[in-house]
Amino acid sequence: MLNKWRASDIPALLAAAFLVIIILVALCAPLLAPYDPTFGNLTARLLPPAWMEGGRPDYLLGTDHLGRDELSRIMYGARISLAVGIGAVLFAGTLGTAVGIIAGYSRGLADQIIMRVVDAWMAMPSLIFAIFLAAMVGPSAGNVILILGLVYWTRFARLVRGEVLSLRERDFVKLAIVSGASSWRIMLRHMLPNVVNTVLVLGTLTLGVMIVTEASLSFLGVGVPSPEAAWGLMLAEGKAPMMGGKWWLTVFPGLGIMLTVLAASVLGDWLRVKLDPKGKRR
């Protein structure tokens, strides 16, 4: 499956490389960042990037209105975006997969009830729902994971339930049933491994959505609280200086969000095609 690279694999390769770099930067931020991201040097406020008129070489990407180093904040922001994004995907994926398998396996009334709940859940506009939840639990990085997981698990549940419904009719599942295997064993051992690929693809594609939603929440002030360096928060704080021509305070975190989300989507799309046993579809 993976032993022959084609030209069409190059974007995915670049995306994967970019994500690996971002992840490394996030992991090593304390080692790489030149400054403490929350430390403000009030004598060096709103400095432009180093290559511009008035920029200083020790502040490569400039500073914000409190004199905090933009580069350091971007690096620490990657930490939060990725940790929250990946954590939320794991949470939503686990919850959604469990619910989906149980619904698809039990069929009948339990399935009907669960899926109507899922429908109602999905009918709510996700950002507004997230803001509502955020207002209830209060802002913190951990809570954002919880909120995003609770908003997006239904996608996984619906997809997995569909897969399980068709698996239920497969002969190997029937054989497990007629040989008296317990329901838990059938779900975990005979069904779960067959939905892992699908969940992996949806998980990768959802990572981008999670990161954007986290940034939106932080931008709106109900996500990761200040003074932490979250990309969405940096956008919010860079808003006013941007009107005064200080573009670097919004462009760099914006680029961070955009490129990470793009990389996750490209990779997810590539995985979807690669893991599809029927070969390249669409």
Place this chain on the structure above:
Amino acid sequence: MTEMGETNAPLLQIEQLEVSAGASGRKVRILQGVDLALRERETLGVVGESGSGKSTLAAALTRLLGSGLSITGGRMTFAGEDILAMSAKRLQHLRGSEIATILQDPLHSLTPWIKVGLQVAEPAVFHEGLSWRDAKARAVDLMRAAWIPEPEQRMKAYPHEMSGGMRQRAAGAIALCSAPRLLIADEPTTALDPTIQLQYLDLLRNLQRQHGFALILITHDLGVVARNCQRVAVMYGGRIIESGPTKEVMDNPRHPYTRGLLASMPRLATAGRQQKRLTIIPGQPPVPGAAVQGCAFQPRCAERLERCATQRPPVFTPARGRESACWLEENTQ
């Protein structure tokens, strides 16, 4: 094998079993009152064409009917225990450990990502609480008994690494893992090559001799029944219309449908018996669950009487051990 006390009480007893589809408002009866008794170690062949209800009967035995189907009448007892009164937990134990099933399609009945040996060993662990170690040792023996060459190596193989026939034999080994008292084989050979079919049926007979289970062989192939079964039950339109010892039924069929079925089967011309033209039964089998007032076979029957269209024939006993649901028997009683 220890000799079990030969009692007269049957291992499996089914009385007037009725299975229906659909909601209570518009019920459609798929099985319309099936009577069946099976003794310990006996082999019963159930024959019938598609839609006659034979697979539904097999599924009903372990209460694994498809969605929308339900048992709406009758009684079923297994070793004296009422199957219809069993709890879900009891049923789960019944399946596999007392009543085992072999499914039709050998290519897809093993889970692709679990090693074959584990799949064969599983029932012993879950039904009898054996350790994996002991269960695996038993699995090796079972696979050897199921004529799988080099069972120690095959234990570690994945299903796709084995041939269709071998997978079917592995499925047989799974069925026997917990020493069931009854094995239901639903068209076990339909998907196999003819040469493998014969071999597989030999295997089943051989295993039956060794393990002493009763066998219900569901098939549409009368030849399979003739070679393997002591008794045969012929199904038509959701009923058993004739049953009896295989040889007697084959030599002297009582029900017009059985006669037609036998006449439509090719046989080798033997000395003194000239091969005649194969005959066909005119008409179509009834749609499963069609509401039939009289005899379900009556529209296609060459020997029908006036009452056949309006009155459903009861089961007559024309001779010892023979049963036939046909009005023609009325006078022979």
